[in-house]
Amino acid sequence: MSHARTQIDSTGGPDEVREWVRQEFESHDDSKQAYYHDSGGTFGLDAQGNRHHDGESIYQHFGAKPFWKVLEGAETSNHPAYRYPSAYLNALIHVSDADIWALERGDLSRFDHEPETRQRVMEWLSRPENREVLDAMDDGGIGWHAHSKPGKGKTSAANFLAGARMTEINNETVLWQLTLDECEILPLAPFTTLAMPAGVEVTVEAVPRDDRLPRVAIEPTDVFRDTLTYTDPVDLLEQTCPGAIYGVLPDPKFRGCERLVEASFTSAWEAEDTEENTDLVEWMHGLVHARAKKDVTLHPTTAVIDEAGDMLPIRPENDANDTKTKVKGFAEAFGKARKKNLSCVFMSHSLATFEETVREKERLWMTMPETPRPSGSLTGLPDSIPIYPNYSSGLSKGEAVMWNSMNFVPISWPNPYRTYGFEGEISISYPEREVALDAL
Ligand SMILES: Nc1ncnc2c1ncn2[C@@H]1O[C@H](COP(=O)(O)OP(=O)(O)O)[C@@H](O)[C@H]1O
Ligand SMILES: [Mg+2]
DSSP: OOSOOOOOOTTOOHHHHHHHHHHHTOOOOSBHHHHHHHTTTOSOGGGOTTSBOTHHHHHHHTTOOOHHHHHHHHHHHTOHHHHOGGGTHHHHOOOOHHHHHHHHTTOGGGGTTSOHHHHHHHHHHHSGGGHHHHHTOOSSOOEEEEEOSTTSSHHHHHIIIIIIIHHHHHOOEEEEEOOSSSOTTGGGGGGEEEEEETTOOOEEEEEESSTTSOOEEEOHHHHSSEEEEESSHHHHHHHOOTTOEEEEOOOTTOTTHHHHHTSOOOOTTTOSSTTTSOOGGGHHHHHHHHHHHSOSOOSOEEEEETTHHHHSBSSOOOOTTOHHHHHHHHHHHHHHHHHTTEEEEEEESOSTTBOHHHHTTOOOEEEOTTOOOOOTTSTTSOSSOSSOTTGGGGOOTTEEEEEOSSOEEEEEOOOGGGGOOOOEEEEEEOHHHHHHHHTO
């Protein structure tokens, strides 16, 4: 972990709370990605030879071993991850057809300009004894779908696997849509750019758990490394850089989304009643369509979609928000975007209430502790689910099982909430939108 945690005493005032937050989320400022955003995107990543990539630091921030060492350990112990690479490693290691071709020939010079952490993984993958693993790797994006009741570890697993491992192994761009109910990405905040909708008032508050301490208004950069503002999904994609993590605040005005998705979005300001008001989580439809259709970037990108059941409900109806058009359109856009290296990490409470046309396009699922095995009769899931019915009751916090149509792999991750000592919530809100909602 990067630093000792501080605590403050319960007589502290606003300045002490603010200082506590600043210390606990001290930014990681010396990477290529930090410099890229600091310079307003004017310096390419290659122009800063002596700096490292964020992905070379984040796994260390979580106290984890480098992934190439994990791979060597899995090989030595013949771990299921090694035996069934398509049930787990295929989702973590992203290689294009051209990468696979170079690896088959043992040509590692192709990766000379990549982060060292990726070079080590590629070197491992090119060894003749690991040929079956290489053969299991698919071109394009993949992702996974984690399901459980709240509190079972979905978000923390994504902090580690999408935030730390994707950047370490693939120099992946990570776009994490925040829900505003919870600041899901806090453990990654020192490495994160907060992407804010242009012209929308955003307030950020630190709310200590100890209620003798005051809640205080803070700047986004007291928590996050830096910020950017975007006007629509295409503009956001244009500002992203390889290997960087974005905490994306969805645009409550959904600018650009109607055109991209060809369905209607109604902001709180335009809605006649609460029924008509579009849920913020639906902004992600716009982003996935932009990624599928606009070819702004083809760099491997992971979109993290928490509460995915809210944007992709089963058997949608065409209501005032064109829910059916959006949901059915998502399956198609998701398929296209995946060919262009977009991976989606879905998190939801239940696979059974998640839209089936999207389920049919999924390849990997993650079942959390104390979560019943889903029914194989659900369309899109394998007829015979490869985990035992009560498998997940044997899992502890910080463990899960990843599976595909044939095999399963038990996995674990370090507790990301231990990377900081601030005890409380970072609460983000859109005050003008709340006023508009209250008026409905
Ligand atoms: N590696 C771990 N070891 C122990 N506890 C963990 C670990 N990872 C997460 N947790 C705990 O699990 C709880 C729930 O995690 P969270 O990811 O928020 O669940 P969900 O997204 O499913 O609601 C948290 O209280 C967290 O402290
Ligand atoms: Mg969660």
